[in-house]
Amino acid sequence: MKKTGLLLLILFLFQISVAQELTLKKGAVIDSIAVSDTIAESYSLYLPNGYAPNTAWPVIFVFDPEGRGRTAAQLFRKAGEEQGYVIVSSNDIDKRESLLENTRVATRLLNTVLNMFLIDTNQIYMAGLGDGGRVASVMPAVYSRVQGVLAVSDTWLNTDFIEKGARYSFVGLAGYNDYRLRLLDQTADYLRKQGMPARTYNYNGGQEWPEFEMISNALGTFTLEAMDKGFRQKDPGMVEELYAAELETAERLRRTRQDYKAHELLSKMLDKYARYGKKQELEQRIKDLSRTKIFRDQRRQYNRAAATEDEYREQYLYFFNEDVFRANFENLGWWNQQIKELEELQQGNNPAEAEMAHRVQGLLRTLATNSFKDLKERNATNDQLVFTAILQTIFDKENPEGYLNIISISAGDGDYYTALLYLEDLLKTGYDDLEALYNIPRTLDLKLSPEFNKIIEEYLGESKYYKI
Template identity: 45%
Template sequence: MRTLLLAVFAVFSLSSLTAQEYRIVKGGVTDSLPIPTGGSDTYALYTPSNYNPGQEWPVIFVFDPKGRGATTANLFRGAAEDQKYLIASSNIDLKSKPIDSIIKTATAMMNGVLNSFPVDPEMVYTAGLGEGAQVGSALPLIYKQMAGVMAIGNSFVNPKYLDRNNPYMFIGLAGNKDYMVYEMESYLRFYDNLNFPTEVYYFDGKEDEWPNTSVISNAMSGFTLEAIKNGARPKDQEFIQKLYEDEVAYTETLRRTRNYYAAFEKLERMEEKYKDLGFEDEIEDRKKAVKKTDGFKSQRRDFNQAVAFEKEQQAEYEYLLIDDIMTANFQNIGWWAYQVDELEKLQKGSNDAKSNMAYRLLGYLDFLTKREFDSIIKSNASIDTKIFMSVLRTAISKNDPEAYLKIISLAGSDGDYETALLYLEDLLKTGYDDMESLYNIEGALDLQFSEEYNQIIKKYLGESKFFSENAEEN
């Protein structure tokens, strides 16, 4: 987070750029528009079918962590058409660039759009997923007129630098299988305490997954209604009615798919969203109808029990992990593997509350052990501690090659060839096929020339660099 903050303040203002003429597809996505940085970075732009450059438009700047600009713009397309937004969606691969570079490029993208298209400066918004949510939620520190941020699965907040005199709307979205759901709720409480307008939306999904178009549309309507309440958009009762009916249709989908508790929770949030707009009685009637449905009470009970158990487990996992790391307790690796197996069984169960909880706990375990792994490998910890942490990572994240490669490196440099060969074969069993990397592992040079090492590689990949055809094969 500190790195992100420094990157944000490395860009002090939006510089003026010359507006350019673009051939834009109305009602469609125009891809590969250049970001005015002098580099090769681009973005995709969606404009509604009735786009008119003679009037000002609200705009949402969207950041996908993998830079899938056009694909992501299309997720917002239906809502942008109905609610009349421009969508500028970045093609920047956020996972492959340093954060200072990303912030500068994102700022240049905003600047280019604001200077090239007829944007209403009071209705500028951002939306992002994961790392993209962090970038999007940092941009209000640069563009002080920001009207709203839609953060999906993550965010960036620093109370010290937040401008309380320029409040914006914060909309948080979280998948019900995403371990970050509670972190997103803490961000919402932070903004609530500052009296910033907030909304929260939940959807059926894991970390690093975009919600479906219906959820995105409902979330965008939060921006739209807030703009209507503030007088930035005209109060069109017919338009408000359509927004309401679209959202009610979503709750009805939840109810018809027997997600009664989720439908009830959604209706409760709609009460606040549509407050003073004439829908209070109807929403209350719908809530009462859902509460009377067979299955509502049991779903609510299951949800509350799962959440309580989950929070206890998170605290226990963190405590036990630190204790095992301090003692490099290899004997407990089996216990951690058992936890993973049990959670994977729960994922496949018929109880939705427990299944979603299992997804979140596995995600949390993955996050927790990756955090400790990264810290310990970079530290001056003993080789036993580093190997323990690497072995534990393979038990938690069975298909992540990083820990396997690190064990081969550590064991090879320590002369423990038996362990190195064991984890080489375990790595190849996961389907790993980057042969070049297997011959560039630090500390394992002697091992890489050995007959045993090359035999294992040939067994799984069909060839090896130093395999002798005359050598005895297994």
Template identity: 35%
Template sequence: MKRILLLLALGAMFIGSAQNITLKKGVVIDSLAVNDTIAETFSLYLPKKFDVSKAWPVMFVFDMDGRGRQALAMYGAAAEDQGYVLAASNNVSDTLSISENIVITSRMFNTVTTMLPIRKNGVYVSGFSAGGRFSTLIPTFIKGVEGVVACGATVANVEVLTSRNPFHFIGVVGDEDFSYSEMLMVEKILSRMKFPNQVLVFDGGHEWPKTTDLSEALKILTLAAMAKGNVPKDDAYVDANYRADFVKVNRLYAKNKPLLADDMLEEMLEIYQPYVSLDSIKASRKALRKSRLFKNQNRTQNALSLKESLIKEDYNYYLEEDILTYNYNNLGWWKYQMEELQKFQKNPDVLQQKMGKRLAGYVKALVSDDIDVLSAEDPIDGEALNFLWMLKTVIEPDNFESYLKIISYTAKTDDYGTALFYLEELLKKGYTNRSELYALENTALLRITPEFNELVEKYLKEARYSIIEE
């Protein structure tokens, strides 16, 4: 399909054989067709300064639930600040195979790069969590991807990487995120493989980075493009960002965050090496690392890192054993572990608090991953899944879905005592969806029992079936 792009006063008009759509600048445009023959759409964001007369870098952002508009909304301000076009598929999904998602991605790439004046060597990909992991696979299967910004996620498969096809990797992760430790390990692996890479650490958990962090990632990609000669060198841009980064380092140290300040100085050594003398950065880092504050926190962090890795090994070992043996008796041990993590999170020492949050997130992710794996098997091991749903009520006691799954499964196996126990636990937590409860799969016989309706009457004030006393 032939496409022509015209620049208007308020936006760009996309004229195709079957559509005539105005593409406004500075807003996310949703549901643009990939082509006339396939029911696939994407979202697009053009910066307010977008001009068809020059070439632009593009960041493709991935959300594995197909929420392209929401993904671009997270990136919009950063793209505006750094001058990037954004695009996101509405059809990639974690329910599809990698190959299917790659084909969808490739079609979107072709449409966007044909439709807009995209800079050569200016194609980048990004995403958060599952979207971030998927984005790290794209350069392996689609040529021409210059860099990846993975937020709250590490490289999906290090084994598929090759030094013959390197890309610039930027990891953006919170120091309370369960993927934080893995991100630091992947950074070392990529460095050994000669992949250009940086890890940007912010103060937070498993969440989308703030605009400032995303803007920092885009800035690094722009500086790298200048260093390669892909775009003209802008001395004023380099100087302004160099000075701004030093201000950020000083602010971090002033806020008693020397480890984050040191991380930033380390990345600055790589980022600005092509442009300036590194003496000031090296001197600042040397002075920081000699400070008592840094030495104390660094010593504590190293000890906690070892402790964290050992605890993770225990979690992995015992969870695997418990699943294989349907070890319901070990749910008490897991409850004790969650109580221990709560103690870490309430510890006066900030570094212990962060470790506790990382480990709590790690257990949740570990159990969720095992549930996904078992749910995809054929035949499904219902008993193993039931154990994991019970474990999920221990580690995420306010997750109503876990209780409903247990009630459904135990009713199916005629274990009404367990089903009623978890029903009451669910109602105690504040669950109020009566209609969903009475439509729950496999509970037809359970929900007409007096015990079931007595519990509903007790907590929700009204049962569907009357309770008759003889």
């Protein structure tokens, strides 16, 4: 018993000493804190100005798919300060890695923070964007004390885990241009049917972090739930502040003639704030807004856009699978025309159609990327691989991945003409990674040729193996 007590005392003193050292930088994001001495992983940390190392604090772990720990922590900083959260943001989540490997990174970070800081284990939350959102969604299965998940643009769901009695709060965020918007809505619907608290928010944009106001609104969901469960002291003042901030977001939408989106947000607020005495006010605002001509016109536009999106999805999924299976190069022109029409809708004056077109094109981009990876793993024919890689360049002209895939496959197959053609097309997009161009797989002979180097020097001003 004496040895156990001594060990606990040493651990407690260690925690306090580390926390006291970091409190010197309260109110600012601290970057590049090592997870451990033996692993080359780090995180960014934000400690609110009121942080005290001898008090158990709520914490939210943030996972950015590009490993931008500091940037992500800055987005959560204001909400963390106002609502009282420690922000811990990983620098090592990588969208190129598997979900399993990224989850291991997140788990090591979780264990480190729990051992170093006095954390309120009833208020541990996870947040992430894209692949980071999938990691955040996995973490309740890793650590059962996780109380909430904030998933932006993507999520992961294991129905067996949920049906076995998992309980946490889910908040999904998606941009109106994000094709995964439906996925997050469907996830929330399923979780609600399982008796779990779940809601979604939408914002103007695509597959990127929303503005900090939306993050604050979403995080406020966890704050209110913690008060209701008795994990936080009830704070009527904070409730009013959260309500006023969310109401201001709805008002901003209304003032900018986005009545349909304002109505959508107010309806979600009604479910969230009715128990705090806001039901009558919100119902009146919703009623007033539903009477406006702008709202009625926009509602018709969004309903039509939703129906059109369903038609696009059904048609494109069928033709995509058929064309990839047959490597139907004759249909590439048709796909080019479809993208041209979608991009015209994106530039049009109908916001509902523009957002729908962005979502459909985003779906096609992901289909092409995922199909190429799947075909490569299954050792598909070169024709199927090249065809799918060309679709990648059609669906996403600025993404170098498709061009690099074509150059690699064509060069390896001895088709230097096609490889050089797509090399030039890639450089026309502004691509300027000289080292990457000379490390494309299967291009040993090609990259030593005068033609390859001449094209690179023409666009980048230099080449490696041939000087004009």
